[in-house]
Amino acid sequence: MIANKKSVARLSRYKNALHRFKTMGLVRIFSDNLADAIGVTSSQVRKDFSVFGITGSKRGGYQIDDLFAQLNNILGKDQIQEVIIAGVGNIGAALLKYNGFEKEKIKIVAAFDIDAQKWSDTAPVPVYSLDRLIPFVNARGIKIGIIAVPESAAQMVFDRMVTSGIRGVLNFAPLRLRSPKQCVINSVNLVTELENVIFFSTSGQRIFLGELEADAGAHQVE
């Protein structure tokens, strides 16, 4: 099984589309439908499934419930994933309130901030001092963290996360994090994402965009 980042991201998108097909009352689905729903080719869908060992039935397509279960299994949805956030500023606070995670069995169990004003034991998701990050993560065995602190604090926070046993980080700070220990990092830079839109919609680069059904989902409709 040789997965790449894009194929995993697509699995997530298939699952999303699948959910909508299911609510529409469908029971089975074909690679063609999924392809159309997320904007890739049907070959791509089948190849992705092949990579992850997902199989359907020839001529019969895929049973939605079954496919859904397989995707959830691959994406680690058999159990709730506990996640922590460092930084309760604009982005951190938005993620805390965001209700899209819950239905994906992702649970933000705590947030940490340097600002005492933000601390709260009683909030729906408690907010603690950054000093409590390491013991908390250690004690709870949390493996995933989100970095939503300013750039200047990001490396320090990341170091603490890695020290405390976190193995994967979603990073919103615009810099390259470094660590002596192994840790998966996925960085999202909102400014860059917007700059991309600006570049491709204002430059004469139209021709090449059609092929740009890329990672984050950039595409051009005709």
Place this chain on the structure above:
Amino acid sequence: MIANKKSVARLSRYKNALHRFKTMGLVRIFSDNLADAIGVTSSQVRKDFSVFGITGSKRGGYQIDDLFAQLNNILGKDQIQEVIIAGVGNIGAALLKYNGFEKEKIKIVAAFDIDAQKWSDTAPVPVYSLDRLIPFVNARGIKIGIIAVPESAAQMVFDRMVTSGIRGVLNFAPLRLRSPKQCVINSVNLVTELENVIFFSTSGQRIFLGELEADAGAHQVE
């Protein structure tokens, strides 16, 4: 000039690193330094520059000020880009307050929401009824929009944006937008980004991650 999404995203990252080098007092820089700063190879840096027609001096490297100006020029930073947001929920509100856009000459000039409670003419960035989106964008000639509304409203909002003349959209709703008119779409799905981290940090996929210095910046440090 054959740009792809990744190369444009990297330009943005080079610029960021460059800014830090400049504040450190440096005047010139080599492809090696930039590569190290953002985590790619120096070949990649030079190749990117080559694609966009950026040149330095052999053995002399690049003058930071000059390079900075060229990058800004390519990324359309010679003039302020006016942007609107649809949806003032968690993510929309966070983006409104986010101060990372301003220094990139991106200005959010208005937001639109269906909820009258959120309307305000006097806020730093005014929030209007969604009904005012089309005339506002039309009158001001806005070309870039951000979609931060729930999935169920996203297609409708997108249609209005395209109708009103918007040519590029940064979309946070988890679905594929469709339009009969040409429009650049860049979709960011926060759940998917986090799922990616979870997948690669919990599965035994370590081996392939090293090569995964991908689009959104995912990488694994040793």
Place this chain on the structure above:
DNA sequence: AAATATTTGTGAAATAAATAACAAAAAAAC
């Protein structure tokens, strides 16, 4: 029950992207 139509699964081919390699240029050293 046989014939037909459709869709999967997967290697092969094509395309795209990243890295390596190195000649040419220009600082720096001598």
Place this chain on the structure above:
DNA sequence: GTTTTTTTGTTATTTATTTCACAAATATTT
């Protein structure tokens, strides 16, 4: 002023990803 060293710019190579194409399988129709 010549030699040496270093770094760019670009072409060639390698690696990664997507698409094509079609045999094999199985619903559906007759």
